Each structure stands twice: as C-alpha cells, then as structure tokens.
Amino acid sequence: xxxxxxxxxxxxxxxxxxxxxxxxxxxxxxxxxxxxxxxxxxxxxxxxxxxxxxxxxxxxxxxxxxxxxxxxxxxxxxxxxxxxxxxxxxxxxxxxxxxxxxxxxxxxxxxxxxxxxxxxxxxxxxxxxxxxxxxxxxxxxxxxxxxxxxxxxxxxxxxxxxxxxxxxxxxxxxxxxxxxxxxxxxxxxxxxxxxxxxxxxxxxxxxxxxxxxxxxxxxxxxxxxxxxxxxxxxxxxxxxxxxxxxxxxxx
Amino acid sequence: xxxxxxxxxxxxxxxxxxxxxxxxxxxxxxxxxxxxxxxxxxxxxxxxxxxxxxxxxxxxxxxxxxxxxxxxxxxxxxxxxxxxxxxxxxxxxxxxxxxxxxxxxxxxxxxxxxxxxxxxxxxxxxxxxxxxxxxxxxxxxxxxxxxxxxxxxxxxxxxxxxxxxxxxxxxxxxxxxxxxxxxxxxxxxxxxxxxxxxxxxxxxxxxxxxxxxxxxxxxxxxxxxxxxxxxxxxxxxxxxxxxxxxxxxxxxxxxxxxxxxxxxxxxxxxxxxxxxxxxxxxxxxxxxxxxxxxxxxxxxxxxxxxxxxxxxxxxxxxxxxxxxxxxxxxxxxxxxxxxxxxxxxxxxxxxxxxxxxxxxxxxxxxxxxxxxxxxxxxxxxxxxxxxxxxxxxxxxxxxxxxxxxxxxxxxxxxxxxxxxxxxxxxxxxxxxxxxxxxxxxxxxxxxxxxxxxxxxxxxxxxxxxxxxxxxx
Numbered sequence: 001x002x003x004x005x006x007x008x009x010x011x012x013x014x015x016x017x018x019x020x021x022x023x024x025x026x027x028x029x030x031x032x033x034x035x036x037x038x039x040x041x042x043x044x045x046x047x048x049x050x051x052x053x054x055x056x057x058x059x060x061x062x063x064x065x066x067x068x069x070x071x072x073x074x075x076x077x078x079x080x081x082x083x084x085x086x087x088x089x090x091x092x093x094x095x096x097x098x099x100x101x102x103x104x105x106x107x108x109x110x111x112x113x114x115x116x117x118x119x120x121x122x123x124x125x126x127x128x129x130x131x132x133x134x135x136x137x138x139x140x141x142x143x144x145x146x147x148x149x150x151x152x153x154x155x156x157x158x159x160x161x162x163x164x165x166x167x168x169x170x171x172x173x174x175x176x177x178x179x180x181x182x183x184x185x186x187x188x189x190x191x192x193x194x195x196x197x198x199x200x201x202x203x204x205x206x207x208x209x210x211x212x213x214x215x216x217x218x219x220x221x222x223x224x225x226x227x228x229x230x231x232x233x234x235x236x237x238x239x240x241x242x243x244x245x246x247x248x249x250x251x
Numbered sequence: 252x253x254x255x256x257x258x259x260x261x262x263x264x265x266x267x268x269x270x271x272x273x274x275x276x277x278x279x280x281x282x283x284x285x286x287x288x289x290x291x292x293x294x295x296x297x298x299x300x301x302x303x304x305x306x307x308x309x310x311x312x313x314x315x316x317x318x319x320x321x322x323x324x325x326x327x328x329x330x331x332x333x334x335x336x337x338x339x340x341x342x343x344x345x346x347x348x349x350x351x352x353x354x355x356x357x358x359x360x361x362x363x364x365x366x367x368x369x370x371x372x373x374x375x376x377x378x379x380x381x382x383x384x385x386x387x388x389x390x391x392x393x394x395x396x397x398x399x400x401x402x403x404x405x406x407x408x409x410x411x412x413x414x415x416x417x418x419x420x421x422x423x424x425x426x427x428x429x430x431x432x433x434x435x436x437x438x439x440x441x442x443x444x445x446x447x448x449x450x451x452x453x454x455x456x457x458x459x460x461x462x463x464x465x466x467x468x469x470x471x472x473x474x475x476x477x478x479x480x481x482x483x484x485x486x487x488x489x490x491x492x493x494x495x496x497x498x499x500x501x502x503x504x505x506x507x508x509x510x511x512x513x514x515x516x517x518x519x520x521x522x523x524x525x526x527x528x529x530x531x532x533x534x535x536x537x538x539x540x541x542x543x544x545x546x547x548x549x550x551x552x553x554x555x556x557x558x559x560x561x562x563x564x565x566x567x568x569x570x571x572x573x574x575x576x577x578x579x580x581x582x583x584x585x586x587x588x589x590x591x592x593x594x595x596x597x598x599x600x601x602x603x604x605x606x607x608x609x610x611x612x613x614x615x616x617x618x619x620x621x622x623x624x625x626x627x628x629x630x631x632x633x634x635x636x637x638x639x640x641x642x643x644x645x646x647x648x649x650x651x652x653x654x655x656x657x658x659x660x661x662x663x664x665x666x667x668x669x670x671x672x673x674x675x676x677x678x679x680x681x682x683x684x685x686x687x688x689x690x691x692x693x694x695x696x697x698x699x700x701x702x703x704x705x706x707x708x709x710x711x712x713x714x715x716x717x718x719x720x721x722x723x
Contacts, residue, residue: 142335
C-alpha cells in the first residue's frame with residue numbers, strides 16, 4: 001500500500017542480505033569483485049547526493065534515488081547499465097515520483113559542472129532513455145519507505161529529540177550501504193538510535209525493551225553500520241576509480 | 252498486485268522495431284488492437300484483445316497511451332504517479348493494472364488494464380436519454396456501496412483520488428465480474444502524506460461539477476473529504492439522472508474563481524454559515540469575494556426537492572451528510588458504509604446491474620469504439636468494423652458507435668479483473684464495512700504501537716542541512 005509499509009511492495013521486495021551484493025556475470029567477467037561492486041554503488045550514492053545538492057531537492061528524493069539505483073543493480077549489470085548514467089537518471093525518476101520534478105537539462109548542466117571527466121558526460125537524451133530502462137528494471141515498483149519518518153517519531157517517543165541531527169546523519173549514511181534493500185526502514189532507524197545512545201552514553205535499554213522489536217536484528221544492523229564506518233577510512237578515490245575503470249564501457 | 256510480476260513486453264531493445272513511425276511496437280503483437288475508446292489530456296485509450304494462447308486468451312484489455320511530454324522531459328509525471336499508485340494497490344473496487352509497456356523507439360508508455368464495458372456516465376446517460384426511466388434503486392445502492400467500498404480502501408491507505416466523476420467510475424459488463432464497480436483514473440491521485448499542491452499547479456483541468464466547496468473557495472490543501480463531496484454529487488446524479496451542480500466553468504489561468512459553480516451549490520444547499528462551518532471565514536475567496544458570493548440570498552435547503560426524497564428517508568440523510576459544507580464534519584467513506592441506508596431493503600449486492608426482480612433488468616450499451624485510429628493515434632481510412640465486445644448482452648444496442656458522434660471527449664475507461672471467490676460475497680450484505688478492513692493482514696509482525704504508527708503517519712520531513720553525520 002502506498003502508506004502502509006507492511007502491505008507495500010517495498011516490504012514484499014526486501015532481500016536476504018546475501019542477495020543484495022551479487023555481482024552479475026558480465027561484470028564479473030570484467031574483473032569486478034564484490035568489494036568493487038559495493039564501492040561503485042557507494043560512489044554513485046555520493047554522486048546522486050552531490051547532484052541533488054545542486055538541483056536542490058529534499059533528502060527524501062535523494063534517498064529514493066539511491067534506493068532505485070541499488071535496486072537496479074540487483075537485477076542489471078553495471079556493464080550494461082553504466083552507473084554514471086544510472087545515478088543521474090535515478091535522481092531524475094525519483095524526483096518525479098516524490099513530486100519535486102527536476103528538469104533533465106538542469107541535471108545535464110550540473111553533471112558537466114561536477115565532473116569534467118568524459119566518462120560522466122551524459123546528455124538529456126541519454127537520461128530520458130535511461131529513465132525508461134530504469135522504470136522497467138524496477139518492474140515499475142516506485143514506492144519506497146525511508147527511516148526518516150520513523151526516526152522522528154521514535155526519537156520523540158524516547159525523549160531523545162536532542163539526538164535528531166546526529167541520528168539523521170547516521171540514517172543518511174546508511175544509504176551508502178544496501179541496508180534499505182534488506183531491512184524494514186524503522187529497524188534501520190532504531191539501529192541508528194541504538195548507535196547514538198551507545199555513543200552518547202544514554203541508557204535506552206528499557207525503552208528498547210518496551211518496543212518489543214527483535215534487538216538482535218537491531219544490533220546486527222548497528223554492527224553493519226559501525227563496520228562500514230571503520231572500513232571507510234581505507235577507501236580511497238583511486239580504488240573507486242580503478243573499480244569503475246574495469247567496467248570500461250564508454251570509449 | 253499479488254503476483255508481483257508485471258511482465259514487460261517492452262523489452263525488444265528497439266532492434267526489432269525497425270525504428271520508423273509506421274512499424275508497430277513489438278509488444279503490441281500480443282494483442283489484437285480493436286480501436287480507440289477514449290481520449291483525454293494525458294493521451295489515448297485503446298481497446299485490444301489478448302491473442303496469444305494463454306489463460307487470458309480473448310480477454311479484453313484497455314490500453315492507455317501516454318502522450319510524450321512536449322518539453323522533452325521524459326515520462327510524464329502523471330504516468331509515474333498513476334503507475335506508482337496502481338502498482339501498490341489491490342482491491343475489488345479499484346482498477347487493476349495488468350501490464351506496462353514501453354516503446355523504446357519513440358519513448359512512449361502504455362498502461363494495460365482489464366476492460367470494463369460500462370461507466371456511470373454512460374449508464375446515467377442511457378437512462379436519461381434512451382430509456383427515460385430512473386435507475387433501479389437496488390442498482391443505485393449497489394453502485395454507491397461499491398464506490399464507497401473502493402474509496403474507503405483508498406482513503407485507509409492515505410490515497411485521495413481527487414477526480415471522481417461518473418466517467419471515472421467503471422462497471423464491469425457480462426462475465427464473472429458483471430456489475431462490479433471499479434474506480435479508475437489515478438492520474439491525479441495522491442498519497443496525502445506529502446503536502447498536496449493545488450491541481451492548478453500541475454496545469455491540470457478537472458471538471459468543476461464534482462468539486463468540493465472548500466476547493467472552490469480557495470482551500471490550498473486536499474483532504475479525503477473532497478472525494479466524499481464528489482460521491483455525494485454522483486449519488487444525487489444516480490437518483491435524478493442530472494448532474495446536481497451544473498455550474499458554468501470559468502476558463503482562465505491559473506485556477507480562476509468559479510463563482511457560478513458555488514452559486515449552483517448555494518442555490519440547492521443554502522449559504523454556508525460560520526456557525527456551521529467555522530473555518531469558512533479563513534478561506535481566501537470567501538473573504539475577498541463576499542459580496543459576489545452572497546449576492547443571491549439562499550437560505551433554504553432545497554436538496555430534498557431536487558432529489559425528490561423526503562427528509563426522513565435514509566438515502567436523503569446519507570446524501571446530506573456527504574454534502575456537508577464543513578469538510579471536517581463531512582461523512583467519511585468508512586462511516587457511510589455503516590449508514591442505515593445500506594442496511595435496509597433492497598440490500599446492496601455485488602452485481603449492481605442485475606436486480607433481484609428480473610423485470611427490472613436494463614441492457615446497457617457497450618462502449619463505442621473508433622476503429623479508424625491506430626496505436627500511434629493517427630486516423631486511417633480503414634472502414635469501421637464491428638468491435639463490440641464479444642460478451643455483449645443479447646438485445647443490446649446494435650453495432651459499434653462511432654466516436655465522432657459522442658457528446659464530449661471522454662477520459663479513460665478501464666478496469667481491473669480481480670478474481671474473487673464467490674464465497675466472499677457473503678460479506679457484502681452481512682457486514683459491508685468489513686470488506687474494506689483487511690488493510691493490515693494479521694500475522695504480519697507488528698511493532699509496538701509507536702513503531703508501527705511511525706511507518707504510517709507522516710509528517711513533513713525534517714530537513715537538516717549540510718554534513719551527513721558522524722563521518723563527514
């Protein structure tokens with residue numbers, strides 16, 4: 001349903017963790033590893049974020065766009081669907097779906113501004129063509145739920161409003177992983193609150209107990225997020241570029 | 252959509268197509284295209300029949316083709332909204348999307364729905380112009396109940412339709428779903444968690460006859476109550492065969508003040524007052540145009556005379572509650588389903604078109620089909636051929652009616668075919684509101700109240716600027 005997560009296509013499409021990071025055969029043939037695959041998706045999430053800042057759309061649009069991009073790559077290879085085109089096209093489609101339409105020519109303009117690299121150079125026509133291919137790759141499922149709304153409510157309920165900015169930032173960073181494809185959004189929000197309460201040394205044990213959620217799941221998500229932050233220090237631009245170069249799609 | 256597999260006949264990477272304008276898209280091969288059945292600002296609607304051997308062989312399909320946007324901005328946002336909503340919803344009284352097709356050559360988009368022979372616009376017109384007889388009370392009640400049942404489902408899921416009118420309420424023709432109502436055309440529908448812009452912002456033209464008074468008076472935001480007003484107007488029209496408030500539309504941009512439409516409403520219902528509708532004085536047009544609005548003095552409520560119902564009649568009571576001025580006091584779809592009107596004889600039924608006493612049966616004409624328009628929307632010289640649906644009622648209106656004879660351009664007509672076991676029917680008369688209930692199937696893991704609510708109740712998103720958190 002459009003407004004009930006439990007009956008939504010988002011809920012029905014949640015993946016097992018091991019299915020979210022499957023490298024497609026054409027990409028594997030080009031030497032793309034699981035690590036490369038994750039890196040490229042993270043880089044594209046950043047790209048979407050940068051573009052979104054330029055065209056000024058809400059955080060929710062960014063989150064939807066990143067989710068679309070991640071969903072596309074559960075079904076399509078990067079060799080066939082160049083990430084450097086899929087990323088802006090997902091933002092373009094997400095903006096329409098979230099009622100804040102952005103013009104394709106504005107995107108094309110900012111693409112040129114952000115990257116001088118030829119490999120990122122795509123025009124309006126390319127974005128429009130990719131929009132349709134993305135619609136098809138998504139199997140026309142466009143409604144996405146995000147942790148932001150739950151977060152606001154949950155923080156209020158826990159009396160932790162002062163953590164809003166901190167946890168909001170954590171939630172933003174979860175889009176650099178595939179969590180949104182795997183876990184219900186409110187559990188991602190809870191994991192972020194859990195991290196925040198540990199980090200800021202706030203006792204939330206009884207509050208979490210009252211929620212009657214599976215704390216193992218929440219803690220596992222929290223561990224994934226913390227792992228991500230830990231590994232992130234070792235991620236360099238060069239590694240990302242090396243991964244992208246393996247795809248070598250555009251002459 | 253239960254099965255989750257919306258096939259994409261749209262594949263065929265433009266390779267097979269041969270590029271040019273004349274060749275038909277590959278996915279179209281699976282259908283026999285019969286002709287055009289409707290047209291609107293969004294594009295065209297075609298009638299087709301599934302030809303490939305399959306379980307659905309021979310089934311009629313309505314294909315809605317979206318115009319390509321002129322400004323080179325890809326798939327129209329209207330199409331995106333419609334797909335997005337239709338892909339999530341599933342209810343017997345709401346159209347079901349059976350397929351989406353993409354034509355990569357010209358980047359056009361097609362939505363395929365199961366076809367419905369009738370709609371309330373045609374049914375009302377048939378009674379008014381052809382049989383000169385009111386619609387059977389069982390039929391009126393059943394149509395209204397099913398319309399409310401579908402609407403209750405939509406509203407429970409935070410969807411407002413925003414463009415309910417007789418031509419968007421479809422009714423299935425002969426077959427296993429005969430007489431079942433399907434709410435159609437979700438191009439303007441919105442999930443109302445997000446702030447809703449006035450329709451004029453989208454450059455959309457909507458019939459004003461079914462528009463709620465708060466919108467006519469300049470209210471900026473939509474609530475589900477606007478749909479209930481429209482249902483009230485449609486209910487009255489089913490009873491009298493005439494549009495209830497037939498105002499003259501002011502055509503101007505953007506969003507002109509529709510004084511005549513308001514005047515038509517006030518003439519029937521009397522002027523609204525601040526005691527009855529406290530927010531009235533805050534509505535933009537009420538303040539700025541108060542002299543105009545109150546130029547005529549209408550004090551009495553003439554609704555009973557217009558619909559020829561005594562004020563004590565439950566049908567009148569329900570109708571007046573739908574036409575309540577104050578949107579906050581207006582009856583909701585869920586409340587309306589519980590109304591006494593639906594608990595008295597004749598009880599509403601699933602097949603709205605076949606009343607219990609056979610003598611009252613009316614054979615409605617099937618939809619006119621223009622067989623001279625091809626999928627590209629261009630008209631050919633090929634002669635019209637009989638295209639009435641194979642399941643036409645015996646003794647029906649003969650042959651195809653040519654579209655050019657139609658009184659006005661019509662919006663889409665299409666419908667979903669959800670199979671429903673016959674045993675489910677018991678629910679209709681025994682416990683009407685129960686049908687709309689099952690939004691939250693039991694057995695699904697629910698969190699404590701707040702967590703679950705947090706997924707459902709939506710507030711404007713909080714936007715934080717700058718850095719994205721800890722690791723920036």
